[in-house]
Amino acid sequence: MNLNQKAILLIGLLTLMPGLFAQVVRERINFDKDWKFAFGHPCDVEKDFNTGTSYFTYLAKAGFGDGAAAVAFDDRTWRPLNLPHDWAVEVPFDAKGSHSHGYKAIGRNFPDVSVGWYRKHFTVDEADYGKQFYIDFEGVSRDAKVWVNGHYLGNEPSGYQSFGYNITDILNYGGENVVAVRADVTLEEGWYYEGAGIYRHVWLQMNAPLHVRKNGTFVIADIDADKAKVTVKTEVENRNQEASTYIVSQQIVNAEGKVLAKAKSGENTIAAMAKGEVDLTMDVANPHLWSLEDPYLHKVITQIVVDGKVIDEYKTRTGFRTVHFDADKGFFLNGKHVKLKGTNNHQDHAGVGCAMPDELIRWRLQQLKNFGSNAYRSSHNPATPELLDMCDEMGILVIDENRLMGSHQEAFDEVERLIRRDRNHPCIFVWSMGNEEWGIECNVLGERITTTMQNFARTLDPTRPMNAAVSGGCNQGVSAAVEVMGYNYLGQWDTDKHHELFPDQPSMGTEEGSTWATRGIYFDDPDKHYMRAYDHLPRPSWETIETSWKHYAERDYLAGMFIWTGFDYRGEPTPYAWPSITSYFGMMDLCGFPKDNVFYLKSWWGNEPVLHLLPHWNWAGKEGDTIQVWAYSNCDEVELFLNGKTLGRKTMEVNEHLEWPVIYKPGKLKAVGYTKGKKVMEETVETTADAYRVELTAHKTRLKNSANDLAVVTVKVLDKKGRSVPVADNLIKFSVEGPAHLIGVGNGNPTSLEKDKFFDEYEVIQTPNIEKYGLGEADIDLPSEATDVLEKDSKNKMMVTQFDLTKDDVAKGKFIWYSKKVGDHLQAYLNGTAIQPMDGNLDEMAVFNIDNALLKEGTNKLVLVGVPLPPPNQWDEPNKHLGDIQMVKAADQWQRKLFNGLAQVIVQPDESGTGEIILNATAEGLKSTKLILTVE
Structure with a gap:
């Protein structure tokens, strides 16, 4: 073996x-x-x-x-x-x-x-x-x-x-x-x-046979003023064949490793193959609370003790905080009002699809935080556990969402697995029972199912409220029963009217926006399926990102909103179809490159000065045409200049943006931001020259020797002055040296049909069971040496199988035959030529490399000459399968076109060792470059 x-x-x-x-x-x-x-x-x-x-x-x-x-x-x-x-x-x-x-x-x-x-x-x-x-x-x-x-x-x-x-x-x-x-x-x-x-x-x-059950602890902190009463519910399972007596010991440990509180139960007896629960309560003075600004975490250490020996130790990471919804005033975390500034997201990224290494999940969460988002909705399913761990660590609130609504036993089982797995995460502030269940959301069935689901969920977690996202605008059914109302799209809801009808029901926008934009595109191009990146109405009766946020920001009773979506994702390419293959909804594209709406949100969701101009200023052929120039900023005023000449100074209203119609001339656009009359920042966009060289930039350059780590590398081209060329579409080729490999490429183009991955392609060529023939019983070409063997003893047979190959297979494939034993004293022939003598006592799992010179397009015959295996008993059937053939075609070189000046490649350590990684990037007619990373 x-x-x-x-x-x-x-x-x-x-x-x-x-x-x-x-x-x-x-x-x-x-x-x-x-x-x-x-x-x-x-x-x-x-x-x-x-x-x-x-x-x-x-x-x-x-x-x-x-x-x-x-x-x-x-x-x-x-x-x-x-x-x-x-x-x-x-x-x-x-x-x-x-x-x-x-x-x-x-x-x-x-x-x-x-x-x-x-x-x-x-x-x-x-x-x-x-x-x-x-x-x-x-x-x-x-x-x-x-x-x-x-x-x-x-x-x-x-x-x-x-x-x-x-x-x-x-x-x-x-x-x-x-x-x-x-x-x-x-x-x-x-x-x-x-x-x-x-x-x-x-x-x-x-x-151990006696242990804490999987997801078997629930930490509940009752926080009042300067102390917390912490109850730890522990479920114990006994897989022993006899009853066991045990003690449960609890410790609460802070982030610095200091033990804050201890508790120990008396002796408990649990029957064989039974389950039990032990609850212990401890007081923690002046608890350090988990918050968005300070996501402080504690650890609860649960030990099962038998005869004075610790046989199981179960660690639960959690955070202490309070969450509260008020129907008139919104959401409160630790008694402090917080406006929810969230995004919806699927688990999908350019190059890797759903299979995201942990560091890529963390990187994506950081991109959301970078523009001021403080909340995340896992749409429309339970989140990956590691994402919740990271939201705990990074200070991001989460709507953890059940996949499918229902009140039957299977639906209850899914809700229970979700809540039991995730209920110790401080980041989760609400459980979502479901999303846009159009078959029930506006009728009495929806009301019944929602009520039953919420009542069941509270038996698992009485500390958090329940939510559902509703798109019907019907003020009945699910929306009448749900504890925290979730509005999907102002185009379908009059939130003020709903609030009047249900004045005691807290509410938030679970999906808003659903706007369409293609990164780096500023004029609609229906033929190419490109949508301008200015914040515009997706549908006549709907809202823009700006008008949506203003609606929620201006109403205290609305706890906040979650934009559809943070990132583009594969599928749902509304309003287009093939060959569009990704959505247009994201604030960022599939690679996580920001669209311009990101800077609107950063202006009003973030805490730092912002000044951003759009569009770029490369408009060859549009000289003399009017270009709409927008500024996203939180400065009091912004003044715009073209080639040194002022185009006017304008006042920025809260939660809005500024616009100037500008006649295009190549050169430099400059915006100057003023706060309280003083210049605080400026932003420029310039007309660039042709692309000259490739540039690679990684989000970090020192990596751990782990498959969970990676570097997200931004690829762009610069002109001779070092300016990024925003309209470049060069094809960039990549190679990597050192203890790493590439796992994905992308560029954010919603119509790109390029490969996301380049990998050795494996194909299993399954050979049919052998047919056995004696000499002269089949028309099989064999050399004289094989014929001599057949003539020598009638026990010797030809054992024949075959497989088909294409011309491309023969030219590009590497073939390995993984044999199985079908007889003794065997010799193998491929298309009439001996490939290797086989010892009759050879292990049946032998491996043979096949010379491509022996292969041909079409049908290939594999023949073994020797004594077939006899049946050990008359009712037995000996092996008739010669084994299968593995065909491997080597990967093509990694490559990706730039889209509006950008592409992305992801580098992952291969855990083969530490040292230097060199990522090479080349493009025809451009100066190549390399990026050096280090694996520690």
């Missing part, structure tokens, strides 16, 4: 510290590395590795996983990769693809790439028998089925729910184990890009 293909994981990690595990038995191990991936099929069983076709299937008998779910399945030909992984971002665009999912070639019209299989081999130390093991998935898109060692564990239909299984009893301790996951995206769950595959982290959890 080729051990390089396996994650020999726990032998090292769990035995290095025997002293520790003699008492505390809890370890959470990242399971992202060393997976194998291949496409299956939703309906063709042969293409789906004949899974579920055995006489006894995995649904009939325990441990009877077959096909790709079987322990012995040969996955050596599959593509090796690490998680997180989104295969949807890797497939091409196609006009037959789903409009709402960005025309990616997956789904019903593309069955060959709509099912993905993942397999991982791992080893558990024999000494760890008796401990409890769980495998936890943060998110798999979608309809995931999971097997471990051939045992079917279950199905998770949603691509957004975290889920897991206890695998203790089915592990092979001291030997090899296999987890298999099948994801099927044939049917869509959302109406926006969702990705495909295991796009979030996977974890292996080890506990």
Whole structure:
């Protein structure tokens, strides 16, 4: 067995510290590395590795996983990769693809790439028998089925729910184990890009049999003046085969590591295979509160003690704060009024799709904070756990949203998993029960379901209010029952009227704006599907970003608003269709490059001086035409100059912008901002010369040796004076040297059909079962040496299989035959030529590199000459499968066109070591450049 293909994981990690595990038995191990991936099929069983076709299937008998779910399945030909992984971002665009999912070639019209299989081999130390093991998935898109060692564990239909299984009893301790996951995206769950595959982290959890349950603590802080009464509810599970007696010990520790409070229970007895709860309350004097400005975090350390020994230690990170909605005055955090300045966001980024490394999530959150956003709505599904951790750390409020409304048991289960997983996060200030449920939102069903869901959710978390986002404008149904009203779009709501009808109901704008803009475009171009980036009405009856914010800013009863959206995302390319493949709604494009609306928001949402001019000043061919020049600023006044001549000084009204009609002349536009009559800042845009050289800028240059870290690199071209050329569209090519690789490119162009990724393409060529022939029984060309073997003994047979290749396959592919034993004393021939003698006693998992000179376009015949395996018993059938062939086509060079002067490339450490990374960028006719990064 080729051990390089396996994650020999726990032998090292769990035995290095025997002293520790003699008492505390809890370890959470990242399971992202060393997976194998291949496409299956939703309906063709042969293409789906004949899974579920055995006489006894995995649904009939325990441990009877077959096909790709079987322990012995040969996955050596599959593509090796690490998680997180989104295969949807890797497939091409196609006009037959789903409009709402960005025309990616997956789904019903593309069955060959709509099912993905993942397999991982791992080893558990024999000494760890008796401990409890769980495998936890943060998110798999979608309809995931999971097997471990051939045992079917279950199905998770949603691509957004975290889920897991206890695998203790089915592990092979001291030997090899296999987890298999099948994801099927044939049917869509959302109406926006969702990705495909295991796009979030996977974890292996080890506990003592008596332990704190997964997500088993709930920290409730009752804050009054200068003290906090902190109650910690702890759920304990006993997987022992007999009753156990234990003590629960709690500590509250501040960010500096100081213990602020302690508590210890008396002895508790819990029956075998039972669950129990222990509640302890502690007082904390003068608690350091979590806030937007000071996101201070505490840690609660829960210990399970048996016979004086700590056998489990569970750490809960949380923050102490109060949240309160007032129907007339809005939202309050720690008693202080806060206007919510939020954005809606899907999990999707240029180059990587939904499979975002942790640092990219953090980078995106920082881009939102940079323009003054203080709140985030996870649209329209539970957020990735790491995003919530980062919002805790960065001081960002979160609406954590349930995926689908309902009051049946399955819907309750989804709400419970959401709230139990996330309720200790201080960033979450409200739970959203659902979004725009048009079938129920304006009728009595919606009112009933909302009431029932809220009542159920309060049993899990009585400390936060419930919300739902409603678009009907109907003042009944969901909007009549929901605790905190969520308005979706002023074009559909009269918020003042609703407030009069429901004066005791707090409210906020859960979706506002929905405006259309293409970064760097200032004249509509319907033929190219480009929309001007001035803040304009998307529809006649709707609102702009500016008018939306003014509406919410001027009304105290409105707690604030969440813009649709912070970032562009794949899918929903309103108002266009193919070949538009991303939305136009974002304040930033798919790469996170800001559109001009960002600077309007920064002016009125942020706390620093802002002065921004639009558009750029490169308008060759428009000399003499009138160009609308806008200024976004929070200065009292702004004066505009063209080539040194004033065009007027204007007063800036609060929450507005300024405009000047300017006759275009090449040169320099300059804006000067004044506050209280004094000049405080200026901004210029200039007509540039032609592009001269490439420039690369990373958001950071020192990286950790971790797959969770990365550098987001901005690519642009400069003229000879060092000015960025805003209309450049050069094709830039990239290469990287050192301990890193590239994981994605983008440019924010909503109609770009360029590749997001360049990777070695793996294809499994499945060979049919062999046909056996004696000499003269089939028309097979073989050399005389093989004929002699056949003539020598009638037991020798020709064992024949075949496979088809295209001309491109033969020219570009690298082929490896992963053989399986079908006989003894074998010799192999490919298209009549011996490829390598085979020893009859050779391990059946032998590997053979195939010389491309032996291959041809069309049908290729692979023949083994020797003695076929006899059946051990008359009812047995010996192996008839020669093994499969792996074809690998090397990746093309990474490249991307600039769009309106910008592109992006993402560099990720490959964990092969530390040292210097060199990112090279070249473009035809331009001076090349390199960027040096360091992995520490």
